[in-house]
Amino acid sequence: MKNYKEVVGIDVSKKTIDAFCYQAEVHKEFINDVVGYKSLLKWVSKYTNEIDVFYCFENTGYYSLKLALYFASQSIVYVEESPLKIKRSSGIVKEKTDKLDAALIARYAWLYREELEPSTVKSMSHLELGRLLALRDQLVRNNAGLKGTLKEMKILLSSPTTDSGCISLKRSIDYLSKQVKSVEDRIKEIISQDESMQKNYELLSSLKGVGLVVASQLIYHTGNFTRFASWRAFSSYCGTAPFEHRSGTSIYKRKQCHYLGDRKMKSLLSMASVSAIQHDSELRQYYKRKVAEGKDKMLAINNVRNKLIARAFAVVKRGTPYVVLQQHAA
Structure with a gap:
């Protein structure tokens, strides 16, 4: 990133994005959607005069993923950085606003521009694998909570087999178990469709203690x-x-x-x-x-x-x- 003359720091939130041009020292807020991204590029072009510029923003999960996908589709150079790195490089900051956050991101990107590398978007299969692993984890946690509740209810009731609450809990547990199995089948399908992933999965499975979840998480x-x-x-x-x-x-x-x-x-x-x-x-x-x-x-x-x-x-x-x-x- 050595040859770039300007950097735009972007603070991403659910509905809006705040952009700050470091050299031009200007700020503006946009909607966090494709229309807002187009307006952002048009606004930046007014202050950069076609000089080399790159964008930097924090990795905020789904909110920043939309922006990354758009930049990748337009072949725009961007850096998606860890929020912790940016926070620790900012020193003591007593104020908290979206404008200030965007300015701090721009400052970080400019100071460390010689060390930063352009980011790339993961493949769609890789992104889906991550979503499914997160979903499976949530389903397993929810199921464990229901099983714990059912266990406590059985201790308190004299006839848990006829209690409507226990029956409802058992049905919910069975349903969640089926959903976990369905997610796991889809994870296996995604891996099998990618030759490189499938090969590495088979190699990892040869290790004792490494099953579907650990191997998939390692790959992801x-x-x-x-x-x-x-x-x-x-x-x-x-x-x-x-x-x-x-x-x-x-x-x-x-x-x-x-x-x-x-x-x-x-x-x-x-x-x-x-x-x-x-x-x-x-x-x-x-x-x-x-x-x-x-x-x-x-x-x-x-x-x-x-x-x-x-x-x-x-x-x-x-x-x-x-x-x-x-x-x-x-």
């Missing part, structure tokens, strides 16, 4: 293993990578995982690690060895999490399924 979060250069980078993204904490001669703490990370992915990897310890002899021995060395059990599980991540990246890079070496030992 890694951009089908194109987003991260190494497994260590993905470990840092998930919040499972340990970092040093020391200063001078007085402050020295053991390595710890940073609290920033993808909590959903970290939780899934924890469950996968517990399953892998039970079914994978190598990881079970590895876990027991770490505990025997005096390490905390959660720290040992985190080591197993990183082992799983490393194995996932290894099988994809190698292009061959994982093989348990011990079963072939003489």
Whole structure:
């Protein structure tokens, strides 16, 4: 982004977008739809005089996705950045307005323009995969809540089989279970329609502890293993990578995982690690060895999490399924 002479920071909300041209120091609000996007481009052209300009906005989920899709369709250069990065680069800010947020985004993009890379929109299948995984997670949570309510009601009632409330809950639970199964079938269908996704899914499935959900989430979060250069980078993204904490001669703490990370992915990897310890002899021995060395059990599980991540990246890079070496030992 080195050769650009102007940057437009955009604060995206549900119904409107606020744009701020950094060099021209002008601001205007637009509607968050295609008509508003066209008006935005026309307005920006008045102040840029056809000089090279790029756009920067925060990733706000569905609200910013519409803008990203439009920019991509018009071959417009844009950067979709993490809100946390922009917030932490802004210093101490005591005021909060959409205009100020747009100005801070523009300032961030201008100061870091030499380091920023243009963003691209994920494929439609990749976007649908992400939506379905989020929907499945919500359905599973709702179903778990209903099951808990049903369990409590059964304890209180003398005849839960004839109670209308219990009957209604059972029907809701059965319906949600069918919906979860339907979503999972669609996830499998999406993966099978993409040759690269299907191949990586089969490779990931060769790992003990990695099933449909974990494999699909790995494919989605890694951009089908194109987003991260190494497994260590993905470990840092998930919040499972340990970092040093020391200063001078007085402050020295053991390595710890940073609290920033993808909590959903970290939780899934924890469950996968517990399953892998039970079914994978190598990881079970590895876990027991770490505990025997005096390490905390959660720290040992985190080591197993990183082992799983490393194995996932290894099988994809190698292009061959994982093989348990011990079963072939003489």
